[in-house]
Amino acid sequence: xxxxxxxxxxxxxxxxxxxxxxxxxxxxxxxxxxxxxxxxxxxxxxxxxxxxxxxxxxxxxxxxxxxxxxxxxxxxxxxxxxxxxxxxxxxxxxxxxxxxxxxxxxxxxxxxxxxxxxxxxxxxxxxxxxxxxxxxxxxxxxxxxxxxxxxxxxxxxxxxxxxxxxxxxxxxxxxxxxxxxxxxxxxxxxxxxxxxxxxxxxxxxxxxxxxxxxxxxxxxxxxxxxxxx
Numbered sequence: 001x002x003x004x005x006x007x008x009x010x011x012x013x014x015x016x017x018x019x020x021x022x023x024x025x026x027x028x029x030x031x032x033x034x035x036x037x038x039x040x041x042x043x044x045x046x047x048x049x050x051x052x053x054x055x056x057x058x059x060x061x062x063x064x065x066x067x068x069x070x071x072x073x074x075x076x077x078x079x080x081x082x083x084x085x086x087x088x089x090x091x092x093x094x095x096x097x098x099x100x101x102x103x104x105x106x107x108x109x110x111x112x113x114x115x116x117x118x119x120x121x122x123x124x125x126x127x128x129x130x131x132x133x134x135x136x137x138x139x140x141x142x143x144x145x146x147x148x149x150x151x152x153x154x155x156x157x158x159x160x161x162x163x164x165x166x167x168x169x170x171x172x173x174x175x176x177x178x179x180x181x182x183x184x185x186x187x188x189x190x191x192x193x194x195x196x197x198x199x200x201x202x203x204x205x206x207x208x209x210x211x212x213x214x215x216x217x218x219x220x221x222x223x224x225x226x227x228x229x
Contacts, residue, residue, distance in 0.1 A: 026069050029088050032062040032095045033076070041098075046076040078104070084116045126210065127151045131203040132229075143181075143195040147224070151208045154179075179208070179222035191224060204229045 033041040040061025047054045048065050050072040055063040065074065070089045076096065077083055086094060090109030096116060098104050104116040129150060140146040147154060178190040181198070188194040207225040 026067045027092060028064055028066050029068045029074075029091060030062055030064045030093045031057075031074060031076070031086070032060065032093075033057050033078070034061055034095060034097045036098050036100065038097070044076060044078060046074055049073045049075060084118050086116055127208045129206045129208075131200065131206050135201065140200060143198045143200055143224075144191065146200050146206075147191075147208075154208055179224050180219055181224045181226065183226040184228055198226065202228045 031046060033044050035041050040057070040059065042057050042059050042061060044057040044061075044063075045054065046057070046063055048068060050069065051065070051067070053065050053068075055065065057063050068088055072088050074086045074088060074094075075083060076086065078098070084096070084104055086096065086106065088094065094106055096104050096106045102118070104118070105113050106116060108114040127150075131146065134140075134146065134150070178192060181188045181191050181194045183198065188197065203226055205227045207227075209219075209223045209225060
């Protein structure tokens with residue numbers, strides 16, 4: 001009997017210790033952005049891939065992510081044409097320095113200067129459509145149908161159920177390359193999520209942006225900006 005109790009207590013202690021060790025791998029991680037003069041850069045949008053935390057650097061060029069694990073990465077929207085990816089393995093504090101407009105470095109967990117991976121470079125261009133003029137010439141049933149073939153580089157995959165889209169050029173963060181839909185300044189979601197919600201007959205103009213950094217990381221795949229009447 002004593003042997004069974006001893007075994008059970010040992011098993012319970014080991015289980016608790018293992019759980020604490022697992023939780024201890026999650027930690028707060030600070031990320032600081034500096035320009036090529038070593039000065040902090042504020043209002044830079046960044047996002048944790050696994051937790052979805054979105055933040056913006058403060059006056060010190062820093063943002064602190066909460067409860068981040070070693071297998072996570074952070075995407076940083078540095079400029080209108082650059083999105084970078086930083087692994088956090090073994091790191092508690094990360095400082096990214098802009099050596100040039102195309103080169104960013106940080107000190108990795110081995111103490112070496114490492115280049116940051118730039119995963120997106122997009123053209124800062126957009127296309128504006130006069131929707132009312134388009135509707136006078138031909139009828140459409142949804143936003144997806146309306147956009148089909150209207151904009152170079154915007155590929156629409158439409159079916160009777162939902163449909164989807166992708167923008168040629170930008171890379172995907174989460175396995176999707178869909179641009180977001182913004183109507184009268186409000187982010188609705190991706191086009192496949194919102195196409196059925198949008199009444200195209202109320203749209204005055206529609207702008208397709210290939211670079212949508214003003215919407216942060218969410219705009220990494222571009223944006224469809226809708227202005228209603």
